[in-house]
Amino acid sequence: MSPRPTGYRGPPGQWAFLTHRVTGVLVFLFLLLHVVDVSLVRWPDLYDDVHAVYGNVVLRVFEVGLLFALVFHALNGLRIIAVDFFPGAVRDERRLLSGVVALTLAACIPGAVVILWPFFEGRF
Amino acid sequence: MAGDIQPTASRQPSGKNPRRGRSFETWSWLFMRVSGLVLLFLALLHFAITHIINDVVTTDHAFVARRWDNPGWRLFDWALLALALLHGLNGVRWIVDDYVRRPAARKATLWLVGGVTAALFAWGTFTIVAF
Numbered sequence: 001m002s003p004r005p006t007g008y009r010g011p012p013g014q015w016a017f018l019t020h021r022v023t024g025v026l027v028f029l030f031l032l033l034h035v036v037d038v039s040l041v042r043w044p045d046l047y048d049d050v051h052a053v054y055g056n057v058v059l060r061v062f063e064v065g066l067l068f069a070l071v072f073h074a075l076n077g078l079r080i081i082a083v084d085f086f087p088g089a090v091r092d093e094r095r096l097l098s099g100v101v102a103l104t105l106a107a108c109i110p111g112a113v114v115i116l117w118p119f120f121e122g123r124f
Numbered sequence: 125m126a127g128d129i130q131p132t133a134s135r136q137p138s139g140k141n142p143r144r145g146r147s148f149e150t151w152s153w154l155f156m157r158v159s160g161l162v163l164l165f166l167a168l169l170h171f172a173i174t175h176i177i178n179d180v181v182t183t184d185h186a187f188v189a190r191r192w193d194n195p196g197w198r199l200f201d202w203a204l205l206a207l208a209l210l211h212g213l214n215g216v217r218w219i220v221d222d223y224v225r226r227p228a229a230r231k232a233t234l235w236l237v238g239g240v241t242a243a244l245f246a247w248g249t250f251t252i253v254a255f
Contacts, residue, residue, distance in 0.1 A: 021219060028212035032240065035205070035248040041255060044185040055181035063175055070171060074164045081157050114176050 012097050020076050023069040030066055057119045064112040071107050075100045152214055159211045166204040188255075198252050205248045213241045 040047040053059060079096045083089045089096060174183050191197045216237050224230040 021215075024212070024215045025219065028208075028216060031208055031212060032244055035209075035244045035251075038188075039247055039251040041185060041188050041251065047185045047188075051184055052181065055179075060180070063180065067171060067175070070167060074160075074168060077160045077164065081160070084157065111176055115180075118179060118181075 013093055016076055016079070016097050016100070020073060020080070023073040026069050027066065027073060055118070057116075060115055060119055063115050064108075067111050067115070068104065068108045071111075072100070072104045075103050156211065156214060159207045163204070163207055163211055166200065167208060170201075170204055192252070192255050198255075202249065202252050205252070206245065209241050209245050209248075213238065 037050060040050055054063070076097075079100050082096065083093070174180065178187070192201075217234060220230060220233050220237065224233050
């Protein structure tokens with residue numbers, strides 16, 4: 001057996017595979033909940049009351065988590081597409097994955113600051 | 125034969141005609157790539173609008189009413205709903221195929237997830253169309 005049979009076996013590909021699944025399931029579960037909370041928009045007062053909860057700091061942290069999950073899943077998905085369509089990319093697996101992690105952090109840390117800003121200002 | 129390499133259970137979902145199964149799984153694989161690319165733009169733009177450009181507390185009923193005044197945004201949100209649910213459902217199907225090994229339990233799990241997803245797709249579509 002060659003040391004690295006496919007992009008999905010062994011570190012770091014195995015971690016990427018696992019994280020892709022976990023973030024995918026988390027985003028899917030949030031989507032199911034989100035369809036229900038948006039459907040309350042038919043009752044304006046009820047919608048506004050329920051929706052106000054999203055401004056709470058606990059849910060802001062949750063939104064930051066959603067951002068990280070979404071962006072990682074999206075960028076790692078691009079990496080998977082790259083490996084699928086350009087098999088040679090497997091050789092750069094480690095570098096590609098580093099790029100995915102670096103871009104995720106570069107996009108999400110400023111995003112997290114924006115989402116949490118009202119809390120830092122003491123508004124929520 | 126015992127020495128033959130058997131296909132993994134994960135890509136033989138329900139023990140149907142393997143030739144038909146393979147073709148379906150090929151389309152399923154392609155769908156995940158194409159819908160994933162589209163969702164990258166739809167989902168990240170949606171998140172940017174509702175959490176980064178606008179603060180989440182300002183996206184109240186009036187905000188939704190203003191946005192859905194434009195049929196383009198309704199179409200955008202419906203496309204996001206449909207593609208995200210289908211992409212998520214197919215992803216969960218792969219995971220269930222990998223980890224739920226007993227055929228009856230696998231079938232029941234898939235029907236449950238599929239049923240919930242279909243119901244929420246109908247519910248979400250009604251929300252967008254009937255607003």
